[in-house]
Amino acid sequence: MHPTLNIPPIAVPFVSERAKQLLDKVEQFVNEECIPAEAVYQSQIGTGIERFRGHPSVLDDLKKKAHAVGIWNMFLPKNHFKEGPQFTNAEYGLMAEQLGKSFIASEACNCSAPDTGNMEVIARYGSAAQKEKWLKPLMAGEIRSAFLMTEPNVASSDGSNIQLRMERRGDHYVLNGTKWWSSGAADDRCKIYITMGKTDPTNPDKYKQQSMMLVPAGTPGITIHRMLSVYGYDDAPHGHCHITFKDVKMPLDAMVLGEGRGNEIMQGRLGPGRIHHAMRGIGASERALELLINRLNDERKISFGKPLYEHGVLIEWIAKARIEIDASRLIVLNAAIKTDQKDARHALKEIAQAKVKVPQVALDVIDKAVQVHGAMGVCQDTPLAFMWAHLRTLRIADGPDEVHLQQLGRRENRSRKDAIKAKLERQAAKSDQLFRQMGLQKVELGAEKFRAKM
Ligand SMILES: Cc1cc2nc3c(=O)[nH]c(=O)nc-3n(C[C@H](O)[C@H](O)[C@H](O)COP(=O)(O)OP(=O)(O)OC[C@H]3O[C@@H](n4cnc5c(N)ncnc54)[C@H](O)[C@@H]3O)c2cc1C
Numbered sequence: 001m002h003p004t005l006n007i008p009p010i011a012v013p014f015v016s017e018r019a020k021q022l023l024d025k026v027e028q029f030v031n032e033e034c035i036p037a038e039a040v041y042q043s044q045i046g047t048g049i050e051r052f053r054g055h056p057s058v059l060d061d062l063k064k065k066a067h068a069v070g071i072w073n074m075f076l077p078k079n080h081f082k083e084g085p086q087f088t089n090a091e092y093g094l095m096a097e098q099l100g101k102s103f104i105a106s107e108a109c110n111c112s113a114p115d116t117g118n119m120e121v122i123a124r125y126g127s128a129a130q131k132e133k134w135l136k137p138l139m140a141g142e143i144r145s146a147f148l149m150t151e152p153n154v155a156s157s158d159g160s161n162i163q164l165r166m167e168r169r170g171d172h173y174v175l176n177g178t179k180w181w182s183s184g185a186a187d188d189r190c191k192i193y194i195t196m197g198k199t200d201p202t203n204p205d206k207y208k209q210q211s212m213m214l215v216p217a218g219t220p221g222i223t224i225h226r227m228l229s230v231y232g233y234d235d236a237p238h239g240h241c242h243i244t245f246k247d248v249k250m251p252l253d254a255m256v257l258g259e260g261r262g263n264e265i266m267q268g269r270l271g272p273g274r275i276h277h278a279m280r281g282i283g284a285s286e287r288a289l290e291l292l293i294n295r296l297n298d299e300r301k302i303s304f305g306k307p308l309y310e311h312g313v314l315i316e317w318i319a320k321a322r323i324e325i326d327a328s329r330l331i332v333l334n335a336a337i338k339t340d341q342k343d344a345r346h347a348l349k350e351i352a353q354a355k356v357k358v359p360q361v362a363l364d365v366i367d368k369a370v371q372v373h374g375a376m377g378v379c380q381d382t383p384l385a386f387m388w389a390h391l392r393t394l395r396i397a398d399g400p401d402e403v404h405l406q407q408l409g410r411r412e413n414r415s416r417k418d419a420i421k422a423k424l425e426r427q428a429a430k431s432d433q434l435f436r437q438m439g440l441q442k443v444e445l446g447a448e449k450f451r452a453k454m
Contacts, residue, residue: 007020007023007094008326008329008330008333010330010333011090011094011333011337014088014090014091014333014337014340015090015091015094016091019087019088019091019094019095022070022071022074022087022095023091023094023095023098025069025070025071026071026074026095026098026099026109027098029065029066029069029071029105029108029109030098030099030101030102030105031101033062033065033108034062034101034102034104034105034108035101035102037058037061037062037104038102038103038104038383040056040058041056041058041059041104044056044057044058045236045237051234051236051237052186052187052188052227052234052236052237052239053188053237054188054237055187055188055189055237056237059104059107059108062104062108063107063108063110063141065108066108066109066110067141070085071095071109072085072109072110072141073085073109073110073111073119073139074087074091074092074095074109074111075092075096075111075116075119075120075272075276076119076120076123077089077092077272077339077340078091078340081120081123081124083123083135083139084123088336088340089272089275089336089337089339089340090333090336090337090340092276092336093275093276093279093332093333093336094279094333095111096111096275096276096279096280096283097279097280097282097283097286097329098283099111099280099283100279100280100281100282100283100284100287101283101284101286101287102287103383103386103387103390106280110139110141111276113183113273113276113277114145114146114147114183114184115138115144115145115184116273116276117147117269117272117273118138118145118146118147118192118194118269119135119138119139119145120268120269120272120273121194121212121256121265121268121269122134122135122138122194122214122256123135124268125212125256125257125261125265125268126214126256127253129253130214130253130256134191134192134214137191138192143189143190143191143192144184144187144189144190144191145184145190145191145192145193145194146182146183146184146185146190146192146193146194146217146241147182147183147193147194147269148164148179148182148185148193148194148195148196148215148243149162149179149196149266150179150180150181150182151163151164151177151178151179151180152178152180152242153178157399157400157403158403159196159207159210159262159263159266160206160207160209160210160263162196162197162198162210162262163177163197163198164176164177164178164179164195164196164197164198164245165177165197165198165201166197166198166199166211166213166250167199168199168252168259171251171252172249172250172251172252173199173213173249173250173251173252173254173255174247174248174249174250175195175197175213175215175221175245175247175248175249175250176245176246176247176248177197177244177245178242178243178244178245179195179241179242179243179244179245180228180240180241180242180243181228181240181241181397182240182241182242182243183235183238183239183240183241184238184239185217185224185239185241185243186224186227186239186241187237187238187239188237190217191216191217192214192215192216192217193214193215193216193217193222194212194213194214194215194256195212195213195214195215195245196210196211196212196262196266197210197211197213197262198210198211199211199259199260200259200260203260207263207264208260208263209260210260210262210263211255211256211258211259211260211261211262212255212256212257212261212262212265212266213250213254213255213256214254214256215248215250215254219248219249219250220248220249221245221246221247221248221249222243222244222245222248223243223244223246224241224242224243225241225242225243225244226241226242227239227240227241227242228240228241228242230389230390230393231389231392232389233386233389233390267344267345268344271339271343271344271345271347271348271351272339272344273398274351274354274355274398275332275335275336275339275351275354277355277358277394277398278328278332278335278354278355278357278358279329279332279336279358281328281358281359281361281362281391281394282325282328282329282332282358282362284362284366284387284390284391285321285324285325285328285358285361285362285365285366286325287383287387288321288362288365288366288368288369288384288387289318289321289322289325289365289369291369291373291382291383291384292317292318292321292365292368292369292372293318295308295369295372295373296308296309296314296315296318296372297309308372314372317368317372321364321365321368324361324364324365325361325365327361328354328357328358328361331350331353331354331357331358332354332358334350334354335347335350335351335353335354338350339351348407348411349408349411349412352404352405352407352408353408355398355399355404356401356404356405356408358394359391359392359394359395359401360395360401362391363388363391363392363395366384366387366388366391367388369382369384370384370385370388
């Protein structure tokens with residue numbers, strides 16, 4: 001369907017004509033350029049360690065095409081950054097849905113994680129010199145970046161646990177510690193690591209102990225030990241690294257925003273990024289549904305005398321997928337619109353809903369698409385197995401589901417419990433008053449008493 005016709009009516013007032021036009025271009029680019037280039041990308045990566053040296057040239061071709069048609073850096077939200085092409089989170093969210101249909105489309109448009117979140121950090125919190133040195137080439141797509149927070153020996157979903165030591169010694173800092181799941185850090189094009197560490201380990205406020213620093217890749221003392229796999233996929237040439245820092249010397253001006261501001265920056269970084277991830281998840285779900293429908297209508301596949309689409313259970317999977325995807329899209333767009341009205345802090349509840357809901361829906365739709373493909377669904381002949389592995393990680397990365405659910409549940413409980421109690425008491429009192437006014441005896445609730453009166 002034409003994407004501008006596919007914007008949910010409830011979101012239409014929040015999408016400008018300019019965004020609608022670009023949305024059409026993004027959809028066309030993904031369908032006509034990126035998806036056909038995926039197999040070429042895979043075959044250009046090569047084998048063995050070569051997979052992490054260089055990158056497929058077809059991606060450079062795609063980048064040039066995207067730049068030429070003006071679909072570039074759409075992610076920087078309008079109300080916070082003058083550097084980007086000025087789209088709202090809702091507008092970019094709809095574009096991210098299209099990008100999510102292909103695993104190379106986001107990078108082709110310079111809209112891929114972790115660069116997007118990293119560019120937001122530097123744009124929002126960086127000094128003029130940091131912007132000049134790192135933001136400019138990142139926005140031009142000339143270099144890439146990594147975000148180094150997670151560590152192997154602590155529960156990293158709680159940012160206050162991060163241990164990498166950033167010790168100030170006179171006119172510089174010395175960094176020591178270990179990171180893992182540093183996505184993209186080994187990519188040849190990755191030139192900068194946004195690194196989280198501890199500058200003030202004894203600060204009584206545990207959320208003021210951490211800081212964020214811009215550490216150039218290849219700084220002496222940094223060692224990449226190994227690449228981690230995701231359900232067996234190496235995600236080359238991006239990949240996920242296990243890294244150590246041994247007496248890494250950094251100048252004072254590498255600090256972002258100031259000592260003790262690391263947790264604050266991290267919170268600011270993750271809000272819009274979660275919306276983007278979620279909308280890409282909607283796109284992945286749509287692609288899985290397309291593959292599912294295509295397979296059900298494959299005329300060669302006749303099972304027990306009928307084509308697959310005549311088996312009721314399979315048709316029901318299409319219907320359920322349609323309902324869940326459409327409902328999830330509304331949840332994400334709601335979070336995006338609320339974020340646009342003020343900022344991500346204003347929409348924490350809505351963002352958490354989107355962050356938890358979308359990967360679960362996407363995984364279910366992909367799983368059904370795998371199922372209707374039979375054995376073919378689990379191998380490399382469709383993108384489904386890779387999509388499943390990628391989407392599964394979103395239930396852990398950027399904060400595990402349980403953490404978001406806990407915060408969401410607590411917030412809902414805290415903000416509503418007193419008002420609910422007061423309302424129920426008011427209703428009960430009013431009900432008692434009505435009984436008295438009408439001279440009626442109130443029937444006590446409870447099955448035993450009710451039966452006794454009958
Ligand atoms: C593919 C991929 C890419 C990644 N890329 C990056 C990256 O580029 N940079 C980076 O820094 N990190 C990255 N990560 C790491 C990711 O952000 C962390 O794995 C995530 O924050 C969880 O931290 P942890 O692994 O230390 O798990 P832990 O914090 O140890 O949590 C483990 C489990 O404990 C449970 N749990 C934790 N807290 C609670 C709670 N409050 N209530 C109930 N249950 C709880 C949850 O089930 C959770 O999954 C990536 C991860 C993956 C899989």
